[in-house]
Amino acid sequence: MSFDFTLPITKESGYFEIRLESIGGLGANLCGKMLGELGALYLKLNALSFSSYGSEKRGSPVKSHIRWCSMDRFLRLCSPVVDPDMLGIFHEALLKNYPLLADATEHTCIVLHTNLSPEAAAKTYHISRGKLFCIPALEIAMAEKSRINMVMLGALTAALGFVPLEMAEQLCKNTVGKKYPKLIKANLNGLRRGYEHISRQAPFICSPEAAAISSDINTDNKQTFTWGYKNAPIGGVNPRIGSTVSNDLSASREGYIPLFIKDRCINCGLCDSACPDFVFQFLPGIYKDRNCMVNMGPDYSHCKGCLRCVEVCPTNALVTALEKDYPDKPYNQPNKDLLTSQFSYTEHGADASITGESYFTEKQVGGGVL
Ligand code: SF4
Ligand code: SF4
Incomplete structure (x- = not known):
C-alpha cells in the first residue's frame, strides 16, 4: 500500500x-x-x-x-x-x-x-x-x-x-x-x-484558562522530591514501613478491582496469603459464635489490581469489578484527605482509617515520613 x-x-x-x-x-x-x-x-x-x-x-x-x-x-x-x-x-x-x-x-x-x-x-x-x-x-x-x-x-x-x-x-x-x-x-x-x-x-x-490553572499549581507538572543526597536517611533506608495509608496504587491498576462481598466470606484467609501487597485488613472479631480474625476487606490504597485474590477465594466473596463503577471508594480520595479524615466502613472495602492508624504511629518514629 x-x-x-x-x-x-x-x-x-x-x-x-x-x-x-x-x-x-x-x-x-x-x-x-x-x-x-x-x-x-x-x-x-x-x-x-x-x-x-x-x-x-x-x-x-x-x-x-x-x-x-x-x-x-x-x-x-x-x-x-x-x-x-x-x-x-x-x-x-x-x-x-x-x-x-x-x-x-x-x-x-x-x-x-x-x-x-x-x-x-x-x-x-x-x-x-x-x-x-x-x-x-x-x-x-x-x-x-x-x-x-x-x-x-x-x-x-x-x-x-x-x-x-x-x-x-x-x-x-x-x-x-x-x-x-x-x-x-x-x-x-x-x-x-x-x-x-x-x-x-x-x-x-488546551490552554491555562481551560486547565483552570491557579497560582498554587505547578504548570510544568514537574515532580518535586523532598529527599536528595543531602537529606536522605542514613544508609538510604526508606523509613516508610510496609504499606501505609499514604500509598496510592491506583496507577498500577488496569481498570479492575476486587470487590468484597462480606456476607459470603468465611474468613479462611486465602486471599491474604495470595495477595502480594498485604491489602486485606483482618481484625479480631467473632465469626459463627467463635473468636477469630475477621476479614474487613481490601484497603484499596494498596491494591494493584492483580486479581489473584479473586482467583483463590473459594466462596466468591471476592469478584472482579470495574473501578470506574465505584468512584466513591477511598482510593480515589487525595492522600491529604486520607490523612485528615476518618472514613466510615464501606460495604465493599476496609475502613482506610485502620491502616491510617499505622501511618500515624509511623509518623512518631524517628526518621519517619514528613
Ligand atoms: S487484586 Fe491483587 S493486590 Fe489487590 S487485593 Fe487482590 S491480590 Fe491483593
Ligand atoms: S479468600 Fe474469600 S472467603 Fe477466604 S477470607 Fe478471603 S474473601 Fe473471605
Missing part, C-alpha cells in the same frame, strides 16, 4: 517523535513496536522504537519511544523521546504521580485514555498545553473483547491524521493476526472503534 503524505516535522532535528506512557500489562510495548513497524514498513520512513521499563511486572511504569524521519536522512538518535510530537497516555492515573506533560508544547498531540471529555480532562489534570484527544479505551476493549493497546493503536493512528484506517488494519492483521489468529477479529474491531472514535473528534486545544 503506497500513498502520498507529508510527515509533520516541527523540530530542527527533522524527527517526528512519539512517546507512550503506560503500566506493565496494558500492552504499550507491543503498541510501540507496531508504530515502529508502521513507520518503516508501511509509511516507508526511517524508524526506530524501543521501550523502557523496570522489573517488567504488571503495574510498573512503562515508556515506549518511537522516532520517525524521512528516508533521505539518517536516524542515529537512539535516546528516549523527551519532546514528543505525540504523547499516548494509556492510564490516566499516571498523570497524578508522574510529570508526563512536563515536555508537552502547544504542538504536542495528546491521546489520553479516559472516560472524561477533553474539556473535563484538561481541567481535572491541569493540561495547559497541547492538542488533546480522549478515548474510553477500556470500555471499548471490553465491549469488543479486544485489548486496550489495539484500541489505543487505532486512536493514535487516527490522531496522526495521515494514516488511513486500512493501513492500520493491515498492520494489525500482519502482527497480531500471525501470532494470535483466533484473536484477530476482536482486535481489529477494537482498533477500528478506537480509530473511528478519534476521527469524529476535533482536537481540544
